[in-house]
Amino acid sequence: MGKQMTEMLKGTLEGIVLAILSVRPAYGYEITAWLREKGFSDIAEGTVYALLIRVEQRGLVDVEKFPSEKGPPRKVYSLNAQGQECLEEFWRTWSFLTKQLEQLREGGR
Amino acid sequence: MGKQMTEMLKGTLEGIVLAILSVRPAYGYEITAWLREKGFSDIAEGTVYALLIRVEQRGLVDVEKFPSEKGPPRKVYSLNAQGQECLEEFWRTWSFLTKQLEQLREGGR
DNA sequence: ACTAGTACATAGTAACACTGAATAGTGGCG
DNA sequence: CGCCACTATTCAGTGTTACTATGTACTAGT
Structure with a gap:
């Protein structure tokens, strides 16, 4: 990867994963595969696994173990609720950034 | 700052500064003030200063010293040309990210 | 047995932004 | 004069994050 x-994924990847989890629960291997797709x-x-452990320790997600066929x-x-809140905060931060960068991109030409 | x-600024701030410099040359203090505004x-x-030194060492910018009144x-x-190229690469990466995140944001509701 | 696919974990590294302080020059105020 | 505010740059130390590379473990197919 470039x-x-x-560098740009730092901070963003966490938001991406939280956003994925806001659609429906998922496990690490699944999330990795989805991202690659x-x-x-x-x-x-x-x-991804390290990130999941981090958000778990910060109490943004709940965890359940399920047996796998393979x-x-x-x-x-x-x-969870706290994770939802964090995700909303992420979207606010992201919106601010995109707004600033759009302006810069316009002005730059 | 949050x-x-x-975390989200990592990688992005460099693009922001390069974008600013693509409009016109500037010095550190000026850039910092502009960002705060x-x-x-x-x-x-x-x-900002650390970032400027980094991009200078990577040969993305040219430097000139001018005396200040104060x-x-x-x-x-x-x-410079290499910096311009790097900026374009930055916009491509940024565009990809925004596209992915927009899709996620739509899907998430 | 061997391989491939599924699924998770972790020690070590590099890059980046922040903290906090230092340095240096100019001008204004009491 | 001494002190402060503003302009302007630099740097050592810290925390967070994603990557690299590897290891563990379980199942199914050959």
Whole structure:
């Protein structure tokens, strides 16, 4: 992946994952696969798992274990109230940034 | 500043500064003041200077010193060809991210 | 047994923004 | 004169984040 994308994902990837979880609960492997499909070419698996552990420790998600037909049990994460709040805050921050950058992009030409 | 904003600025702030420099040459103090006006409430001064040194070392900008009426001489940065190229790459990456996040935002409600 | 696919975890590294302080020059005020 | 405010740059130390690379573990197919 490009170095720029790597840096730009910092802070953003967490919002992306929270947004995914706001649609429906999901587990790490599933989220990674989804991201790759969507064009985040090779987000490292470890990255997603580390992120999930972080948001869990901050109390933004609830966790439940479900047995898998193939392989070890899945840790299914779901967004709780606090996570929902954090996601909304994320969207506010994101909106501010996009607004500023749009203005810059217009002015730059 | 919010922690979310801090993390989201990683990678983005560099693009913002390059975009500013693409409009016209500027020096650190000026850029910091401009950012604060635009609502990046309290971006640390040190942050901008460190970023400018980084992009200088990567050869994205040219530097000239000009005496100031008040205070030490200004280091005026201007975007060169390589910087312009980097800025365009930044816009491509940014566009991809915004597209993905817009889709997520729609789907999430 | 061996391989591939599923699923999670983690130690170490690099990059970036922040904190907090230092340095340096100019002008105004008591 | 001494002090403060404003302009302007620099730097060492810190925290957070994503990546790299690897390891563990379970199942199914050959």
